[in-house]
Amino acid sequence: MLEIDKLEKILVGLKRVVDYNVRVRVKADASGVETDGVKMSINPFDEIALEEALRIKERGEADEVVVVSMGRTECQQQLRTGLAMGADRAILVESDDEIDSLTGAKILLALVEREHPGLVILGKQAIDNDNNQTGQMLAALWDRPQATFASELTISGDSATVTREVDVGLETIEIDLPAVVTADLRLNEPRYVKLPDIMKAKKKPLDIVPLADLSVAPAPRLTSVEYTAPEQRQKGVIVDDVAGLVAALKEKGLA
Amino acid sequence: MYFGLTDEQQLIVDTVRSFVENEIYPHEEVVEKTGVVPSEIGQEIKQKCIDIGFYAANLPAEHGGGGLNHLDFTLLERELGRGSLGLTVFFGRPSGILAACEGDQIEHYLAPAIRGEKFDALAMTEPDAGSDVRGMKCSAKQDGDDWVVNGTKHFISHADIADFVIVFVATGEEESDRGSRKKITCFLADRGTPGFEILPGYNSVSHRGYHNCILQFDNCRLPKGNILGELHRGFEVANEWLYATRLTVATMAVGRARRAFELALPHAAERRQFGKQIGKFQGVSFKLADMITEIDAADLLTLSAAWRLDQGLPANREIASAKVYATEMLARVSDEAIQIFGGMGLMDDLPLARIWRDSRVERIWDGTSEIQRHIISRELLRPLGG
Ligand SMILES: Cc1cc2nc3c(=O)[nH]c(=O)nc-3n(C[C@H](O)[C@H](O)[C@H](O)COP(=O)(O)OP(=O)(O)OC[C@H]3O[C@@H](n4cnc5c(N)ncnc54)[C@H](O)[C@@H]3O)c2cc1C
Numbered sequence: 001m002l003e004i005d006k007l008e009k010i011l012v013g014l015k016r017v018v019d020y021n022v023r024v025r026v027k028a029d030a031s032g033v034e035t036d037g038v039k040m041s042i043n044p045f046d047e048i049a050l051e052e053a054l055r056i057k058e059r060g061e062a063d064e065v066v067v068v069s070m071g072r073t074e075c076q077q078q079l080r081t082g083l084a085m086g087a088d089r090a091i092l093v094e095s096d097d098e099i100d101s102l103t104g105a106k107i108l109l110a111l112v113e114r115e116h117p118g119l120v121i122l123g124k125q126a127i128d129n130d131n132n133q134t135g136q137m138l139a140a141l142w143d144r145p146q147a148t149f150a151s152e153l154t155i156s157g158d159s160a161t162v163t164r165e166v167d168v169g170l171e172t173i174e175i176d177l178p179a180v181v182t183a184d185l186r187l188n189e190p191r192y193v194k195l196p197d198i199m200k201a202k203k204k205p206l207d208i209v210p211l212a213d214l215s216v217a218p219a220p221r222l223t224s225v226e227y228t229a230p231e232q233r234q235k236g237v238i239v240d241d242v243a244g245l246v247a248a249l250k251e252k253g254l255a
Numbered sequence: 256m257y258f259g260l261t262d263e264q265q266l267i268v269d270t271v272r273s274f275v276e277n278e279i280y281p282h283e284e285v286v287e288k289t290g291v292v293p294s295e296i297g298q299e300i301k302q303k304c305i306d307i308g309f310y311a312a313n314l315p316a317e318h319g320g321g322g323l324n325h326l327d328f329t330l331l332e333r334e335l336g337r338g339s340l341g342l343t344v345f346f347g348r349p350s351g352i353l354a355a356c357e358g359d360q361i362e363h364y365l366a367p368a369i370r371g372e373k374f375d376a377l378a379m380t381e382p383d384a385g386s387d388v389r390g391m392k393c394s395a396k397q398d399g400d401d402w403v404v405n406g407t408k409h410f411i412s413h414a415d416i417a418d419f420v421i422v423f424v425a426t427g428e429e430e431s432d433r434g435s436r437k438k439i440t441c442f443l444a445d446r447g448t449p450g451f452e453i454l455p456g457y458n459s460v461s462h463r464g465y466h467n468c469i470l471q472f473d474n475c476r477l478p479k480g481n482i483l484g485e486l487h488r489g490f491e492v493a494n495e496w497l498y499a500t501r502l503t504v505a506t507m508a509v510g511r512a513r514r515a516f517e518l519a520l521p522h523a524a525e526r527r528q529f530g531k532q533i534g535k536f537q538g539v540s541f542k543l544a545d546m547i548t549e550i551d552a553a554d555l556l557t558l559s560a561a562w563r564l565d566q567g568l569p570a571n572r573e574i575a576s577a578k579v580y581a582t583e584m585l586a587r588v589s590d591e592a593i594q595i596f597g598g599m600g601l602m603d604d605l606p607l608a609r610i611w612r613d614s615r616v617e618r619i620w621d622g623t624s625e626i627q628r629h630i631i632s633r634e635l636l637r638p639l640g641g
Contacts, residue, residue, distance in 0.1 A: 041269075080262045081269075193270045195308035195321050198263050 005157045007062040007118035007177070010053040013108065014067050014082050015043040016075045017128040026227045033128070033227060042078045045123025047085075049183040051190040052153055053121050054086045061155045064088045066115060070099050070107050076206060084193045084201035095211035095218070103218045105137035110214040112142055117178060119160070124149050124182040135182035145175035148182040264330055267323075271309070271334035274346070278303055279338035286464035287609055292341045297416070300345040301371055310347045311369040313499070315354055318361065319369045325499070329506045329561040333554070336507025337514040340613065341464025344413055348503075350377050350421055352441070352496035355484045364419060364443055376417035377496070378408040378470055386626050389437050389490075393472060394425040400479050402426070402442070404450070404472040410620075414453050414468035419445045422470070423489050441489035443481045450475030461616035463609075498564060500621045501574045505557040505581035508617050512550045512585045515592040515610050519543065523595055533595070542591045550588060553581035572634040579627035582617035589614045 018024055018033065019041040025034040042050075053065045067082035069075040070093040079090035093107050112120065125132035139146030147153075147162035151170065154161045155177075164171045165184045175181075211218065239245045249255035260268065282296050304310045313328045314320025323331065328348075335343045349368035353375065356365035367373035384390040393406025404424055414420055426440040444451055456467035484492035523534035523543055533539045560573035589611040593600030600607045618624045635641075 077262060077265070081266060084266050192274055192303075192307045193266055194306075195267070195270075195312060195323075197308070198266045198270070201266075202263065 006060070007056070007155065009064045009066060009115060009117040010056060010062050011108075011112065011115060011117035011120045012046070012050045012053045012065060012067050012082070012087065013120075013122040013134070014046045014050065014069045014075075014078050015123070015126045015128075016040050016069060016071055016078045017043045017126055020044055020127055026229050030226045030228065032224065040074070040077070042081055043123050043126040043128070045125060045127070045183050045185070047123075047190045048185065048187050049121040049123050049181075050082055050085055050087060051188045052150075052181075052183060053119075054191075055188065056119075056153075056155055057086075062118070066091065066117070068093065068108070068111055070095065070104055070211075072096055073208075076208075079206055080201050081193065083204045083206070084198045085191065086197060087204075089204060090206040092206065092208045093211055093214060094208050097211075097218055098220065099218065100220050100222045101131050101133035102137055102221060103216065104134045105141055106216045107211070107214060108134070108138045109141045110216050112138070112178075119155070119177055120180045121153075122180065122182050124184050135180050139180040142178075142180070145179040146181070147173055147175050147179065149184040150181050151184050151186040153181060153187065260330070264327060267327060268330050268334055270307070271331050272337070274303070274307075274309075275334055275338040275343070279342045279346075282342055283339045283606065283609075284603075286339055286341050287603065290458075290463045292345075292464045296342070297345045300342060301347060304346045305371045310371050311349055313348050313351055314365070314369050318365055325502065325561040325564045326558060329502050329558060332503050333506040333510040333557075336510030339464065339609070340462045340507075341466075344416075344465060347371055347374070349375050350496055351499045352377070352421060352483065352492055354495075355492045359480060360443065360483065367418075373418040374413070374416055376411055376414040376420045376468075378411045378414070378420050378422040379493070380410045381407060382409050386623060388423070389439065391423065391425050391437065391439070393422075395440065395442070395477070397426075397479075398476075401476045402440075402479060402482075404442070404444075404475045404477055406472050408470040408472075409456060409467070411456070411468045411470055412620075413466065414470060415455065415466045417446060417453070419443055420453070420470060421483060422472075423493065426487055429487075438487040439489035439493075440486055441483040441492050442477050443483055444472075444475070444477055448475055448477065459616065461613045497622070498570065498574050501578040501627075502557065502561050502564070504617055504621050505553070505560075505574075505577040508581040508585040508614070509550060509554045509557055511610055511613070512546075512553070512581075512588040515589050515607055516543075516546050516550060518605065518607060519546070519592040519595040539595055542595060546588045546591055549584040553577070553584045556580055572631050575622075575627040575630040575634075578622065579618075579624050579631070582614070583624060585610075585614045585617060 018035060019039040022039055027034050050067060056062045057065050065087045066089045067079055067087040068091045069079050073094060075092055079092055083090055091111060122135045135148055136146060147164060149165045150162045151165045152163035158177050159174055160177055160179065161172060161174050162181060164173065237248065239248050246255060278300055286292050309321060312321030312323045312331055316322030335346055353365045353368055368375055379388050381391050381393055383392060393408060395402040395404045408422065422442050422444050423439050424442055425437040427438040428435050429438050446453060450473045452471045454469040454471060456469050459467060520543060523539050524532055526533045557577040560570055560577040563570040563573055593607050593611055596607060599605065
């Protein structure tokens with residue numbers, strides 16, 4: 001029988017974001033979104049990314065799943081959740097500053113160069129700013145293939161087949177590994193954390209690396225000017241027929 | 256003093272909450288409409304709970320249980336309390352009293368209960384012995400190595416799906432400083448034992464799909480090996496269980512009240528009458544203020560009582576306070592949540608009417624509100640000779 005190449009390591013990014021169930025509120029000074037006393041969770045797409053990595057490992061196609069986060073010390077909570085879901089090890093790159101997509105990609109590159117993962121799985125985007133950039137930027141900086149919006153992922157030796165959800169439908173591509181894959185909603189349904197694993201998570205290693213140690217200089221290219229809540233949707237009108245619809249559109253200058 | 260949750264506690268809470276939202280809520284409507292939990296749904300909930308290692312989270316880890324302490328288990332049950340009890344009963348939490356199993360009992364009862372292979376029910380109450388449990392008439396007489404049981408139990412929850420019942424029976428009388436009283440022994444009785452029948456009970460306004468049964472013992476022979484704990488010392492084994500179930504009732508009331516509140520709050524902020532959000536009327540907003548204050552108070556009372564039990568501190572009074580306060584709080588909060596919704600609050604489209612109906616039994620079972628107040632005041636007055 002052929003010896004199948006196993007991935008030594010999969011790196012998964014977990015971002016701490018406001019829980020998707022929370023109604024987001026803008027801070028009183030318009031400088032951002034209220035996070036004080038707000039429930040924070042793993043970005044849902046990152047949870048899907050981790051689930052996929054764990055399934056790959058459970059199929060015997062990888063040895064280790066490492067979860068990483070970047071940001072304040074509180075991100076440890078999301079990493080612990082990742083460990084309780086089944087990741088083997090966690091790394092927090094600690095920084096009190098806002099980390100934009102490019103800085104994030106550079107930090108991930110620094111970790112990739114340390115850890116040499118055979119695969120990096122990230123969420124397609126984070127539900128805070130919906131940027132949808134980090135995975136693509138990391139692949140470019142790393143100069144490795146990328147498969148974004150993955151809804152199916154199979155590993156075979158040193159390549160992977162990825163079905164991508166694109167505007168026109170589904171696209172299936174094959175990529176060489178190592179590579180960056182970003183997870184879309186339909187890739188899988190993340191598991192519930194198991195009670196025994198909750199208790200074990202505490203004993204799993206969680207390394208904290210100060211951002212300064214990675215020689216990545218955060219060079220924010222993005223300045224937030226002001227945050228405002230979206231305008232309340234106006235009540236709609238019901239028109240009687242097509243003529244009424246045309247008249248209503250004309251009145252608004254839309255037809 | 257630290258009032259926050261540890262990472263582990265937070266994960267337990269988050270996991271159970273999301274389990275309840277994803278695996279319980281979607282089935283609630285059919286249970287409410289039909290009054291029955293389809294058995295495949297019950298089994299599916301049970302299997303998922305086993306798969307994630309949460310089954311029997313309250314029982315000792317050395318026998319395969321989750322080994323949670325009272326505080327962590329109370330947090331778990333608080334989240335479960337949000338869901339319909341007919342369904343959450345399959346998120347198995349065998350009676351903690353089974354930890355008293357010894358010898359062969361471990362393999363026959365405790366271990367299969369923890370693995371989810373055998374389901375238990377617990378029978379104390381009788382038609383003529385409710386609050387006054389010691390007044391029970393169900394009795395057993397020794398005959399060789401067996402005990403022969405006769406009598407009737409009623410209101411026995413989920414005995415319809417039980418494989419065995421933990422049953423309390425009078426096994427004689429003794430003199431005490433307050434006159435003669437019955438000696439009580441706790442037995443384990445398998446479904447199907449000759450002379451033991453599990454019959455359907457009554458239809459209850461609370462907790463549709465969560466059935467109660469009548470148990471009949473007619474010269475039913477139970478071997479002495481089926482005595483749980485010691486002969487005549489049934490109440491000693493029961494005490495620990497009574498603490499735990501009162502905490503269960505209290506914390507589930509807190510969870511359910513929060514669910515009602517979480518519906519009422521946004522409604523008050525969004526519903527407009529007289530050109531304003533109804534939450535702008537003090538008549539509505541002050542209700543919300545009272546509701547959250549009472550929910551938080553009940554929550555803290557319950558968690559601190561559970562914590563006391565874990566610390567080995569006296570907790571009888573505190574648990575009684577938590578039980579009476581949380582269940583009466585739920586009655587008020589579910590009622591006010593309906594008031595905030597107006598007519599819509601009564602319709603089946605929302606879970607509020609159900610929560611309101613379900614809340615009624617909480618002040619009755621596991622010791623009525625009056626009995627809890629009796630416990631609390633007795634503990635206060637007794638040391639003063641009162
Ligand atoms: C749906 C349901 C499920 C149940 N499940 C179980 C079960 O699984 N196992 C089990 O063993 N039991 C179970 N019970 C029984 C439950 O614990 C009893 O109903 C409860 O203890 C009260 O007993 P009772 O109904 O006979 O009321 P009673 O004891 O007759 O009480 C009637 C009234 O008198 C009051 N009262 C009684 N004594 C005093 C006193 N000393 N001082 C002041 N007031 C007093 C009570 O508070 C109450 O208001 C269940 C009950 C219900 C309704």
